[in-house]
Amino acid sequence: MADVSARPWTRPHDWAEVVLGAVLALSPLWMGTDNAAMWTMIVLGALIALDGLVSLAMPGLIYGEGLQVVLGALAFISPWVMTYTEFDGAAWTSWIVGALTVLAGAAALPVANSVHRTVRGH
Numbered sequence: 182m183a184d185v186s187a188r189p190w191t192r193p194h195d196w197a198e199v200v201l202g203a204v205l206a207l208s209p210l211w212m213g214t215d216n217a218a219m220w221t222m223i224v225l226g227a228l229i230a231l232d233g234l235v236s237l238a239m240p241g242l243i244y245g246e247g248l249q250v251v252l253g254a255l256a257f258i259s260p261w262v263m264t265y266t267e268f269d270g271a272a273w274t275s276w277i278v279g280a281l282t283v284l285a286g287a288a289a290l291p292v293a294n295s296v297h298r299t300v301r302g303h
Contacts, residue, residue, distance in 0.1 A: 188240065194289035195236040198249055198282060202230025205256060205278045212274065218265035222275060225256045229282055236289070249286030253279045 206226025209219040229252045236245035257279030259265075260272035 190237050192237065192240060192289065192292065194285050194292065195233045197285045198233030198236065198289075199230050201278050201282050201285065202226045202228070202233055205229060205274065208271070208274045212268070212270035214268050214271045215265060217263045218260075218268055218271045221259050221263045221265070222271065225252060225259065226278070228252055229256070229278075243290070246286050246289045249289070250283050253282030253284075253286055255279070256282060
């Protein structure tokens, strides 16, 4: 019987990353931001969602999970770096989505490593 985590489009961690990225990218539609906050959230959210989709399509690709951790960390620190902490909704969304993205990426790393070894025969 084949490992379910090795099949494309089946891993819940990667689906969580897609949803988290979409929430971050779309959240400026319903909350107050400035230009820097809006574009930071859109770009990081789109990258998180896109990387989640790539990980879903290619479950043996371990680099995507590491990239998720980096993107999540960037989303988490972005309110301070891009100076939008005064926009409470935008800042909290970035902090929460960033932290959850780091957790999802870190939780998916062992699964991706296992699939990578199984698929590649390592």
